[in-house]
Structures are given as structure tokens and as C-alpha cells.
Amino acid sequence: MAKCETAAEIDAVAAGWTARMDRGPLQPDEERDLQAWLAGDQRRLGALARAQAVLVRAGQMPLREVSLPMESAPAPSGTRSRVQRWSAMAAMFVAVAIGTMLVWQADQTSTSRGEVRLVPMPDGSAVVLNTATRISTSFTDAHRRIELLEGEALFNVAKDATRPFIVTAADTQVRALGTSFSVRRMPGGTVKVLVREGVVEITRDQASSSQAPVRAVANVKVIVPPQAPQQVTELPSAEVARDLVWREGVISLDGVSLQQAADEFARYSDLHITFASPAIANRKVTGLFAANDPAGFARAVALSMNLSADVQADRVVLRD
Amino acid sequence: MAGISNDRATWLAREVLPHEPALRAWLSRRRVINLEIDDIVQETYAVLASLPSVEHIHNPRTYAFSVAQSLILRHVRRARIVSIDSMAEIDRLSILGESASAERQVADREELGRITQAIAGLPQKCREAFLLRKLDGLSQRQVAEQMGVSENTIEKHIGKALRILMSAFAGGAPAARPEAAVEEKEGPAHGKVRDSR
Structure with missing residues (x-):
């Protein structure tokens, strides 16, 4: 055993051989050299196999954006698939999108089911709309107002002390200066506010509540149920980040039942996930999944829980 | 041909590589002196590359962890490395608690x-x-x-x-390229374009 040889040294040689094989078939003498090298240490075959796997894997990844010469990025088509291919690359996403996405003009903007879109605002703020979301905007010299008509959105607010930034959802108003927060209209009239950075102030219309305004700082979640006091919860920042991964076209599940997971996927897709029995629906699942691929999620679940996923035209059935 | 088949390389690429960081993290928690994680990982790949077939492997992540574990045990027995913990301690290592497909999704995303x-x-x-x-x-x-x-x-x-x-x-x-870490910290308004040296 050539134990003195380090793993890194082996990796370097393995990378060289893999690049050579990627170029074309080995000559007989090269083949002999490689076999001799492999025979010297068990780890070498592992390193070579791993190098080949890395080369394959890199070719399967959505790397298109890496190659974009940033100074002359072609205009994205703005279609859904284009946007979703940018998942997990928010930094570049933003860099490219700002330069080339649709210029802000209409005062109403919406996304269809399954779509996530970043919308730049005239003041330099940016709004990321989650699936099936509609907002209307009114920007003047005195104020910046956005009404969340349905769905969920994240607001990255540009600092402007002279113009408050106010988001209204049902009877709830969220007021910010320079900050980042999301607002979601949940089924049943509840509004959820999640503060990522800075401070926001939450007030409610007199009609439904006489409560004083609530100030929420970073990593705080405020749930505003209709006709009931708001609930303020502090969250670890990792959880806040997880709660906002929808920006990347991803659904985050943390120990929820498959039924809850199915409900979450239903926000993004018309393909619904159903269960052959309540026992299956109650099983717990954790992980990050592509929001636009309920069938893929169902298959992954089936695989790990030893179920079968029956994909039909309008639904996926998970059964034993 | 030397090396491994394209099929096996593809299988490793899809089923094992995404879990490698988790495998390494898991190995680093095994308190074993002189255990070179890189060596164990290479040997793990060698075992996976040498298997006649991988069709029987339903959970490649768990399988890879098991292979790594058995390699550690083999090294310990050969006294190539010395364990601080007793052998029993190593035998007790639980790997089945790690769930498969959920971890997979996270792994894929971090990997990208x-x-x-x-x-x-x-x-x-x-x-x-x-x-x-x-x-x-x-x-x-x-x-x-x-x-x-x-x-x-x-x-x-x-x-x-x-x-x-x-x-x-x-x-x-x-x-160190922390600025690319998935957050638009600077505020998207700046649309910062990273230099692509």
C-alpha cells in the first residue's frame, strides 16, 4: 500500500486521467499505464471513479448562467421555465434580472400559479412575487404604497426616509423604511408577516381592532388572524431563510405531514397530490423540493417511504 | 476500457456525489485518530465502483455511509488507525437515522x-x-x-x-466568495455584478 501518497495527490492524477479519457479513447500504452497506476493503491480507483462522476455531474447541472458574460447578458425571455432554472442562484438572478427584466410600468402586477417573479420598483426597491400573487402599487413623492391583493410577496425596500413604504393586506398595514420583509395572505383571511432585516410597524384598521401598532424586528414572524390579536414569534434566522426559499422556486418542508406538503404544492401547481389512505397522508416529510414538480416530489417520497406514486393526468396518488 | 463504465459514473454522479458533504461531515464526527477522511471517501468510491451491479441498492446514501463505516472498522481492525473510542462505540454508530430523500433535495441545492x-x-x-x-x-x-x-x-x-x-x-x-451565497444582501437595486475573474 502506497500509504505515503496523499488523497490530494491521488485526486490530481485521477483528474488528469479523467480529462485524458474525456478527450478520446486511450492508446494501448496509455491503457497499460492507467491499469498499472490503478493497481498500486485501492484508493486510486475510487478517486478515478469519483473524478468521472464529478465530470458527469457537472454536465447535468444548470450551469448556463455561469457562462453568461455578465456585461452582455441576453435578455431573459421572462418565461416560467427560464425563471425557474435560476433557482438557487439568486445572486446572479438578481444581477441579471435587474438589468433586463420588464420595466416597471403597470400599477398592477401578478404571477400565475407556479410562477415566481422579481419585480423592480421605480424607487430601487424590489418585490418578489410568489405563486398566484397579485399586487397593486401607488408610488408618489409622498409615499410608496403596495396592496397585496392575493398571495405572498417579499419586499426588499430601498431606504428613503422621506417616503414610507406601506404594504396593505386585508386590514393589516405593514410600514417600513429600509428593510426586507414578506407578507402572505393565508386562506381564511389571516395575514402573515415575516421580517428578514430591519424593522417594520404593523397596524390594523380601526374597524377590526383597537390594538396599538406592533413593531417587529428582524427574524420575527407576526401572524394577524382576522378579528383576533396578532401573534408575535421570534424565529432563528435559518428558519426565516427557509421560509423564504420560495424565491428560488423551492418549497421548504420541515417535519410536516404529507397532507400539509400536498396543500403547499397545490399553491404552485394544478397537479394535486392525493393519498390512498389517511395513514399515508399523516406521514412526516422534511426537505427542500422544486415547487413546480409535485410529481417529482411524490416520486421522491414514494422512493424513501417505500410507497408507489401513481401519476395521472390531474393528480398523483401515493399508495402502499 | 480502464476506469469505470459510463453507467456507473452516472450513477455515482446522481446518487452518491450529492451526499458526499454529508458523508464527510458524518465521518468527521467519528472520533478516530489518524482517520483520513479523504482516504475513506476514496476507498468508498472504489468499493462502489467495483460492485458488479448497483441495481439492488435502493438507498444509495445509506449504502455509501455503510460502506464507509465498514471501511473504518476494517482499518481499525488492521490497526492502521487507532480509535479513541472503543470498537463498540464505532459499531454503535447509527446511520440509519439519516433520512434519505429529504436530505437529497437539500444536498442537491447546496451542491449547485x-x-x-x-x-x-x-x-x-x-x-x-x-x-x-x-x-x-x-x-x-x-x-x-x-x-x-x-x-x-x-x-x-x-x-x-x-x-x-x-x-x-x-x-x-x-x-472565499461569500458574496455569491444566495442572498442579495446589497439589496437588489444595486444589481451587483460579480467580477468573473
């Missing part, structure tokens, strides 16, 4: 971030050659023609890119 960063950090010619080869699907010969350099040069570029990506797939932070 690491790899794109690593590629963005490659020297320019090296990156260009690698992307022409892997993204545009040109052969090394065609890449050489397009870039106006020799095939040997392209092979070196590919080898170098691969060497760097092999580190990135191990899960280590690729040479």
Missing part, C-alpha cells in the same frame, strides 16, 4: 451553489474550455479549434477544472 461558485472562480481560459466542453457539448478537439489552442492545452484546462470541482464536490467552502 457550491459548484457554480467553483466554476465562476476558475481561471478564465480554464472556465471557458470547461463550459464549452460540458455545457455546449463540444469535443475537446472542437473546443481547441474554437479557442485557437492545442488539444493538449484543452486537456490540461479540463483536468485543472476537474481537480477544482472535485474539491468543491467534497463540500468545502470554495475559495
Whole structure:
């Protein structure tokens, strides 16, 4: 055993051989050299196999954006698939999108089911709309107002002390200066506010509540149920980040039942996930999944829980 | 042909590589003196590459962890390494508690971030050659023609890119580029374009 040889040294040689094989078939003498090298240490075959796997894997990844010469990025088509291919690359996403996405003009903007879109605002703020979301905007010299008509959105607010930034959802108003927060209209009239950075102030219309305004700082979640006091919860920042991964076209599940997971996927897709029995629906699942691929999620679940996923035209059935 | 089949390379790429950072993290928690994680990982791949078939493996993640564990035990028995903990301690290592497919999704996502960063950090010619080869699907010969350099040069570029990506797939932070870490910290208004050295 050539134990003195380090793993890194082996990796370097393995990378060289893999690049050579990627170029074309080995000559007989090269083949002999490689076999001799492999025979010297068990780890070498592992390193070579791993190098080949890395080369394959890199070719399967959505790397298109890496190659974009940033100074002359072609205009994205703005279609859904284009946007979703940018998942997990928010930094570049933003860099490219700002330069080339649709210029802000209409005062109403919406996304269809399954779509996530970043919308730049005239003041330099940016709004990321989650699936099936509609907002209307009114920007003047005195104020910046956005009404969340349905769905969920994240607001990255540009600092402007002279113009408050106010988001209204049902009877709830969220007021910010320079900050980042999301607002979601949940089924049943509840509004959820999640503060990522800075401070926001939450007030409610007199009609439904006489409560004083609530100030929420970073990593705080405020749930505003209709006709009931708001609930303020502090969250670890990792959880806040997880709660906002929808920006990347991803659904985050943390120990929820498959039924809850199915409900979450239903926000993004018309393909619904159903269960052959309540026992299956109650099983717990954790992980990050592509929001636009309920069938893929169902298959992954089936695989790990030893179920079968029956994909039909309008639904996926998970059964034993 | 030497090396491993394309099928096996593809299987490793899809089923094992994404879990490698987790495997390494798991190995690093095994308190075993003189255990070189890199060695165990290479040997694990060697075992997986040598299997006659992988069709029977339903959960490649757990399987890879098991292989790594058995390799550690073998080393301990051969006294190539010394365990601080008793053998019993190692035997007790639980790997089945780690859930498979959920972890998989997280792994994939983190992996993409690491790899794109690593590629963005490659020297320019090296990156260009690698992307022409892997993204545009040109052969090394065609890449050489397009870039106006020799095939040997392209092979070196590919080898170098691969060497760097092999580190990135191990899960280590690729040479400090924290600004690319998925958050638009500067505020999207700046639309900051990272230099692509």
C-alpha cells in the first residue's frame, strides 16, 4: 500500500486521467499505464471513479448562467421555465434580472400559479412575487404604497426616509423604511408577516381592532388572524431563510405531514397530490423540493417511504 | 476500457456525489485518530465502483455511509488507525437515522451553489474550455479549434477544472466568495455584478 501518497495527490492524477479519457479513447500504452497506476493503491480507483462522476455531474447541472458574460447578458425571455432554472442562484438572478427584466410600468402586477417573479420598483426597491400573487402599487413623492391583493410577496425596500413604504393586506398595514420583509395572505383571511432585516410597524384598521401598532424586528414572524390579536414569534434566522426559499422556486418542508406538503404544492401547481389512505397522508416529510414538480416530489417520497406514486393526468396518488 | 463504465459514473454522479458533504461531515464526527477522511471517501468510491451491479441498492446514501463505516472498522481492525473510542462505540454508530430523500433535495441545492461558485472562480481560459466542453457539448478537439489552442492545452484546462470541482464536490467552502451565497444582501437595486475573474 502506497500509504505515503496523499488523497490530494491521488485526486490530481485521477483528474488528469479523467480529462485524458474525456478527450478520446486511450492508446494501448496509455491503457497499460492507467491499469498499472490503478493497481498500486485501492484508493486510486475510487478517486478515478469519483473524478468521472464529478465530470458527469457537472454536465447535468444548470450551469448556463455561469457562462453568461455578465456585461452582455441576453435578455431573459421572462418565461416560467427560464425563471425557474435560476433557482438557487439568486445572486446572479438578481444581477441579471435587474438589468433586463420588464420595466416597471403597470400599477398592477401578478404571477400565475407556479410562477415566481422579481419585480423592480421605480424607487430601487424590489418585490418578489410568489405563486398566484397579485399586487397593486401607488408610488408618489409622498409615499410608496403596495396592496397585496392575493398571495405572498417579499419586499426588499430601498431606504428613503422621506417616503414610507406601506404594504396593505386585508386590514393589516405593514410600514417600513429600509428593510426586507414578506407578507402572505393565508386562506381564511389571516395575514402573515415575516421580517428578514430591519424593522417594520404593523397596524390594523380601526374597524377590526383597537390594538396599538406592533413593531417587529428582524427574524420575527407576526401572524394577524382576522378579528383576533396578532401573534408575535421570534424565529432563528435559518428558519426565516427557509421560509423564504420560495424565491428560488423551492418549497421548504420541515417535519410536516404529507397532507400539509400536498396543500403547499397545490399553491404552485394544478397537479394535486392525493393519498390512498389517511395513514399515508399523516406521514412526516422534511426537505427542500422544486415547487413546480409535485410529481417529482411524490416520486421522491414514494422512493424513501417505500410507497408507489401513481401519476395521472390531474393528480398523483401515493399508495402502499 | 480502464476506469469505470459510463453507467456507473452516472450513477455515482446522481446518487452518491450529492451526499458526499454529508458523508464527510458524518465521518468527521467519528472520533478516530489518524482517520483520513479523504482516504475513506476514496476507498468508498472504489468499493462502489467495483460492485458488479448497483441495481439492488435502493438507498444509495445509506449504502455509501455503510460502506464507509465498514471501511473504518476494517482499518481499525488492521490497526492502521487507532480509535479513541472503543470498537463498540464505532459499531454503535447509527446511520440509519439519516433520512434519505429529504436530505437529497437539500444536498442537491447546496451542491449547485457550491459548484457554480467553483466554476465562476476558475481561471478564465480554464472556465471557458470547461463550459464549452460540458455545457455546449463540444469535443475537446472542437473546443481547441474554437479557442485557437492545442488539444493538449484543452486537456490540461479540463483536468485543472476537474481537480477544482472535485474539491468543491467534497463540500468545502470554495475559495472565499461569500458574496455569491444566495442572498442579495446589497439589496437588489444595486444589481451587483460579480467580477468573473
